[in-house]
Amino acid sequence: MAYFDIDGKAYIVGSSAGRPTNPAWVANLRANPHVEVEIGANPKASAIAVELPRAERDRVFDIVKQRAPGFAEYEAATDRVIPVFEIQLA
Numbered sequence: 001m002a003y004f005d006i007d008g009k010a011y012i013v014g015s016s017a018g019r020p021t022n023p024a025w026v027a028n029l030r031a032n033p034h035v036e037v038e039i040g041a042n043p044k045a046s047a048i049a050v051e052l053p054r055a056e057r058d059r060v061f062d063i064v065k066q067r068a069p070g071f072a073e074y075e076a077a078t079d080r081v082i083p084v085f086e087i088q089l090a
Helices: 024-031 054-067 071-074
Strands: 004-008 008-012 034-037 047-051 084-089
Touching: 004 071, 008 054, 024 047, 034 084, 047 054, 054 084
Parallel strands: none
Antiparallel strands: 004 008, 008 084, 034 047, 047 084
16 A cells, blocks of 8 residues: 655555545554554554544645645545545554
């Protein structure tokens, strides 16, 4: 899964390419936020996926859209708020 490094933090975005529903992994993370990740060349590590509150989500998602303009198209294609999670190493 792709992630965005913003201010030294890793974020993942549940865009589902603008579909009307979240990708299944969003429900999985909401139910159990404990994950194993491999970020860059780092070895696999335990982490927690923390869904961002709306104001922080909006700030981070604006940066995501600047870096990857396709996400603005996904946002325009759906009525839902596209969730953003920060991956925090445990």
